[in-house]
Amino acid sequence: ITATGASDANYEITYVDGSLSVTQAGLTITADNKTKAYGAPVPTLTASYSGFVNGETAADIDIPPMLSTTATAGSSVAGSPYTITATGASDANYAISYIDGTLTVTGSSNAVLASLELDPNIYKTGVAGSNYRDYTASVSNTTSSLRLTATAQDPTAIIRINDVVVASGIPSEAIQLAEGVATTINTVVTSSDGTTTKTYSIVITRKAASNAVLASLELDPNIYKTAATGTNYKDYTASVSNTTSSIKLTATTQDPNATVKINDVAVVSGVASEPVRLRSGANTINAVVTAADGVTIKTYSIIVTRKAGTNALLDVLVLDPNIYKTTVAGTNYRDYTASVSNATSAVTVTATTQDAEATLKINGDVIVSGTPVAIPLVAGVATTINTEVTAADGTTIKTYSIVITRRPANNALLTSLVLDPNIYKKGVAGANFKDYTASVSNTTSSVKITAITEDPNATVKINDDVVVSGTPVSIALGVGITTINTEVTAADGVTIKTYSIVITRKMGTNALLSSLVLDPNIYKKGVTGANYRDYTASVSNATSAIMVTATTQDPEATVKINDVDVVSGVPLSVSLDMAINIIKTVVTASDGTTIKTYSIVITRAGVNSARPSENLAIVTPVDNQEIATTEVTVSKAVS
Structure with a gap:
């Protein structure tokens, strides 16, 4: 680092360079x-x-x-x-x-199997179904189980075979296969991320067994059975005494899935059957074994011969109602007599044999032991009931005979007493069991009476004539009072009841003639006169008498001809004098008050008055409804 440019008068400035370090x-x-x-x-x-x-x-x-x-x-x-x-x-x-x-x-969403193998190596067929993959397979009956090996594409996927988790690629535990039944094996694969599930379903059918052979067939009691030739898979014969009335069979199958029927009744393999009843003689018992395949069937047949019994005795012989029967001497094994009231019209006989193999007949009809049989009883008659028991040997026979007498009835009553036409009858006091009165018009000349007895064995008399109950009887009714007595005799022959009907037929007012006939057949001419009917007629001198026949419309009316009582329809001879003869026919109705007079004036000619005869057919003139048919033939001698 360089320093420069500094200036100060007082100082001499010198510079020393420095350095700048740059770190990372x-x-x-x-x-x-x-x-x-x-x-x-x-x-x-x-x-x-x-x-x-x-x-x-x-x-x-x-x-x-x-x-x-x-x-x-x-x-x-x-x-x-x-x-x-x-x-x-x-x-x-x-x-x-x-x-x-x-x-x-x-985790993966892959739930697909790389492979699904069966052990033993069974061929499976892909089929349509509701699962991701569906298969069917079939195995022989000898294959009782199998294992599945499911290998997932994703080894972290979870595999369950029939709800049991298995490792991918590792065989499952043995899965049992039922005979003849479709067994479904479901392999469910769940992806490791839990989002995907796929089901592989295999339906495996294990064929049913064809084994229909018995491991053993035992009889109880322990009866020896002998193998015999026959049409069945196995045939046997056996013999028992008459005292052995039933046996049990125990059939044990080699294949526990086979089924057994003994005489068509299903039994459990190795378990004794219900007792099989043995009748006297040959009894066939069939044990039919059906293999699990439902097709293979084998029959084991045993013919058991039970010796016939000689027991022809009855255990009980019962009458209903409970009638006391008296033991009497007789020709049968047992003889009895009994008596019942008339009200007992039938009895029920129940005979039960000591030996179930014995057979029964009651009055000749074959009856099952212990079955009630109704026997009708006729009033006043002894009814014999023979119960014949034949032992199983077919030769030993015993007869139980009961003779039952039903007393005759004392019923002499009528259920109905009917008049035809339906006339009202009124009950009145009288000397008879029942007394009635009735009234009919004059036009009713007869009635029919029908008497029906309560007891069909009672007898009936109507006005002393025996009639059949329920049969109509016609009774003529005269004008006035007619008594009809119906006498009923009960079956006992002692009890008698009389039903009496007094019928009054009213008097008639009919005083008309149905015909007025002259013989010889003379023409009579209707004329005006004071009588109900007036006629005139003329005869020759040769006709000295004439027959007059008057017939009434009402048979109860009375007739007088010239004051002589005559019977309706019966001719009366009337002498004819010379000149004028009056013939009066007076008809009185049955009421005794109504009277009608028919007058005929007949002129008989003198000795010299003859003229040629002629036949005349005369039709009765007006108002002839009272005289139904009147034709008069006049002789040629009549003038």
Whole structure:
């Protein structure tokens, strides 16, 4: 450093040079922190500078620093962070210091498997499905388990096989495969950064076994069975006494997954069946084994012969209602008698054999032991009920006979007593069980009466005539009072009840004739007169008498011809005098008051008055509705 230019009169100035020392500026180089995903290349390393002066930058440094790290592309997340070091920088103007940086390795989003292997080496087929990858595979029945080896592309990914975490590339524990069932094995891969999950699903079917063989087939009680020739996989025969009524079978399969049925009833392998009932004679018991494949079937058949029994006895013989039966001597194994009231119309017989193999017949009908049988009882009749028991041997027979007498009924009542037409009958006091009165018009000349008994075995008489219950009987009604007695006799033959109906038929007012006929058939001419009807007629001298027939419309009306009582429709002979003859027909209605007179004036000619005869067909004149048909034929001798 040079000093010059100083001046002072008092001083002699001399100069001595000095020196200026320039030291290095401090420069700090800091390695920048970096981040990379696992498996990714190491990023470019950079540094930051602090301390440049005079506008200088990193480009002005004489020798730039070298940046390095121990991390590589494969460095794990677990080893993170890794140091980034800056070294080797040089510049005369700067005193350089360094600060290390870090490289942080983060987890990968890769959840893909590099490989998925089965052990044993089973071929798997890719199929469509809902997972990232879906496969199916099939193994033989002998393959009861397998292992999976899943290798991730990213070794830091997490692998779970059926929810169990496994290491990438390391076989899983053995996975059991059920027979005949589809087993699903899911391999779930989760990326190391936890953001990605992928599922690999394999559905493996283990074929069912075809083993339908029994390891053993035992009988309880311990009956010896003999192998026999037959159509089944195994056939046996065995024999038991009659006292052995059932046996149990225990079938044990070689394959625990095979199923067994004994006589179509499923049983558990190695467990005794329910008792199989043995009837007298040959009994076939089939043990059918079905392999786990559901296809292979083997039948083990045992024919067990139970000797026939000789027991033909009844355990119980019960009547319902509980009727007391008396033991009597008879030709059967057991003979009984019993008596019931008339109200008991049927009994139920229940016979139960001591030997379940024995058969029953009740009155000839085959019946299952212990089954109630209804037997109808007829009133007043002894009903025989024979229960025949045949032992299992088919030859021993015992008969239990019950003779039950149902008392006859004392029911002499009617359920209905009906009149047709439907005439109102009024109950009145009287000497009979029931007394009625009724009234009908004169036009009702008859009624039908129908009596129905409560007891079908009761008998009925209507006016002493036996009739069938429910059968209509026609009764004629005369004018005035008609009594109809219905007598009911109960089945006991003693009890009698009488229903009496007194019907009054009103008198008629009909005094008309339906016809008034003359014989010979003389023409009569209607004329005006004082009577209800007036006629005139003329006959020859040769006609000395005439037959008059008057028929009433009402059969109850009475008739007089010339004061002589006649029956309606019955002819009356009337003598004819010479000249004029008056024939009066007086009709009195059944009421006794209504009277109508029909008058015919007949002129008989003298001896010399004959003239040629002629046939005349005469039609009755006006108002002839009372005389329905009147044709008169007049002889040629009539003048």
